[in-house]
Amino acid sequence: MSNTKNEVDVTIIGGGPAGLAAALTLSRGGRTSVVLDAGSPRNAAARQMHGYPGFDGVAPSEFRAIARGQIDKYRMAQFVPQRALNVTGQKDQFRIATNGGTWHSRRVLIATGLIDELPPVPGLEEIWGDRAFICPYCHGWEFRNQPWGYWPHNSEELAFGFFLLEWTMNLTVFAPTGSEIPETLHKKFRERGIQIATEPVSIEKHEDGILVSSADQRFELAALAMRFPQRQTDLAAGLGLEMDGTFIRVDGLMETSIPGLFAAGDSTTQMQQALAAAAIGSRAGTAIHKSLAGV
Numbered sequence: 001m002s003n004t005k006n007e008v009d010v011t012i013i014g015g016g017p018a019g020l021a022a023a024l025t026l027s028r029g030g031r032t033s034v035v036l037d038a039g040s041p042r043n044a045a046a047r048q049m050h051g052y053p054g055f056d057g058v059a060p061s062e063f064r065a066i067a068r069g070q071i072d073k074y075r076m077a078q079f080v081p082q083r084a085l086n087v088t089g090q091k092d093q094f095r096i097a098t099n100g101g102t103w104h105s106r107r108v109l110i111a112t113g114l115i116d117e118l119p120p121v122p123g124l125e126e127i128w129g130d131r132a133f134i135c136p137y138c139h140g141w142e143f144r145n146q147p148w149g150y151w152p153h154n155s156e157e158l159a160f161g162f163f164l165l166e167w168t169m170n171l172t173v174f175a176p177t178g179s180e181i182p183e184t185l186h187k188k189f190r191e192r193g194i195q196i197a198t199e200p201v202s203i204e205k206h207e208d209g210i211l212v213s214s215a216d217q218r219f220e221l222a223a224l225a226m227r228f229p230q231r232q233t234d235l236a237a238g239l240g241l242e243m244d245g246t247f248i249r250v251d252g253l254m255e256t257s258i259p260g261l262f263a264a265g266d267s268t269t270q271m272q273q274a275l276a277a278a279a280i281g282s283r284a285g286t287a288i289h290k291s292l293a294g295v
């Protein structure tokens with residue numbers, strides 16, 4: 001267990017599914033950790049989490065509380081509600097400054113998730129995580145066979161609209177401003193009964209759904225599927241790590257370009273679901289443990 005000098009084997013930055021899974025794995029390996037969490041998970045806006053066997057339909061906050069309670073029983077991990085501000089030092093001698101103190105550890109795990117960059121359209125934030133979402137597996141079932149919109153941020157993402165027909169045949173695609181829809185794609189949309197409109201300029205809730213307005217039309221919809229850019233947290237972006245586009249580059253053992261500094265969860269992958277994040281976190285926990293053990 002840690003001591004008054006705030007020394008642990010591993011500092012885990014981020015207490016979402018990835019960080020929690022790593023903390024559990026390390027605890028069961030008899031290694032000490034601190035889980036620093038700033039309290040702003042990606043799925044904070046969602047009332048229920050779906051697609052995680054055993055936890056389908058459970059509130060994300062409840063999932064975290066259950067996981068923390070289970071990890072607490074081992075008395076190897078501490079949960080500290082602080083924001084990590086920077087990581088300095090090197091393998092075996094990391095120093096993590098937070099808004100409430102400083103931690104020292106031999107390894108660090110970045111499990112800080114990603115930031116979704118929502119387009120600044122009036123009304124979108126109010127429905128985000130409920131009737132507006134990225135992941136149809138997470139939210140689609142509740143609105144299946146009802147009218148949906150699909151709003152990608154660039155023309156490369158337009159064809160993803162065809163996949164959404166798996167959930168509803170009543171689909172309007174909001175084409176991003178400035179994008180060219182090739183005639184072949186236009187024709188395919190028409191053949192599959194998909195309507196095309198210009199980008200939303202405002203969104204309003206109404207009792208049974210949402211009203212999405214584009215420049216010259218208004219659509220009554222049940223849900224709005226979206227694709228838009230994401231970015232790393234300020235902490236992760238400021239570490240000088242090698243990246244693969246938006247994502248932190250890791251090797252097969254989840255170690256980043258800085259020796260001793262590992263990463264897991266959404267910050268490392270396009271496969272952004274709680275179960276996937278937990279699986280990667282568990283893998284990172286094992287790899288960190290082995291690296292501490294020198295095997």
Ligand SMILES: Cc1cc2nc3c(=O)[nH]c(=O)nc-3n(C[C@H](O)[C@H](O)[C@H](O)COP(=O)(O)OP(=O)(O)OC[C@H]3O[C@@H](n4cnc5c(N)ncnc54)[C@H](O)[C@@H]3O)c2cc1C
Nearest residue numbers: 014016018038039040042043050084113138265266273274
């Ligand atoms: C609206 C919405 C709904 C979703 N619904 C589902 C669903 O139903 N099912 C599903 O499987 N997936 C869902 N997802 C995806 C899921 O939320 C993510 O895949 C998952 O949370 C990723 O886990 P993570 O541990 O990588 O990151 P997160 O869960 O985002 O956790 C990262 C944590 O790091 C903390 N943090 C960040 N920076 C710092 C710092 N500097 N210091 C300390 N702490 C920091 C944050 O506060 C946060 O708590 C949803 C996503 C969104 C956006």
